[in-house]
């Protein structure tokens with residue numbers, strides 16, 4: 001069964017005036033709960049404050065935890081940081097860290113939130129509050145749980161925050177494949193950046209992914225991968241500029257999972273972008289991604305098996 005990390009705190013009520021799809025994480029949970037026997041649920045701890053502060057400015061961490069983020073930072077984030085959003089923001093990095101540990105035991109695990117790759121040291125940005133990918137990578141490396149952590153970011157937007165927060169660390173590498181003309185306007189420098197032209201379709205996307213990611217896997221030789229599995233490269237995504245089909249997203253995830261499995265590299269996936277007027281449709285794309293990754297990485301699941309616990 002596919003290890004899946006979820007916590008009730010992930011499903012925060014929508015703060016007023018927010019364009020973000022706040023019900024996405026709850027819908028992902030519900031859709032996965034309907035896949036009885038294919039997933040096994042795990043609940044994460046809150047990421048302890050010292051690890052939040054290992055990548056974020058302590059003043060910013062305090063602003064979030066006490067729900068007193070200044071207006072100019074909230075505008076950059078894209079929604080108000082209420083107490084519920086603050087609790088969610090410190091729980092989600094715990095989930096990405098737990099998913100990484102479960103991946104080390106099982107080969108693969110999924111976090112049903114996270115991928116907050118735009119968050120920077122002293123502010124959030126682009127619907128991201130704390131950068132769960134950078135926090136989990138730093139903790140894995142600094143606690144000696146991994147020698148080299150590679151963050152593979154397939155969201156349609158560049159993983160600028162992750163690149164900035166992990167720059168200069170020889171034990172963490174970042175890979176981002178994105179629409180070059182999309183947000184953020186000012187890109188950071190990842191270890192490898194692949195900026196694609198608007199309207200890139202399945203075949204060209206997959207060719208670019210294979211051509212650029214395989215050499216990095218060989219040269220960096222990670223012992224774990226954190227995979228930001230954004231579904232916003234989808235053709236009809238409201239904030240994407242690429243043109244992948246649903247089958248193209250599945251092919252992307254299958255290739256990533258097959259490649260890492262063949263190389264015996266455990267990997268944990270997070271959500272990422274996925275925007276549209278129909279939250280259920282977006283949630284379905286995320287769930288398809290998790291099931292594709294899990295079943296490719298771990299093999300077909302036993303349909304007779306039952307999940308050990310139900311999500312709460």
Ligand SMILES: [Zn+2]
Nearest residue numbers: 155156157273
């Ligand atoms: Zn995105």
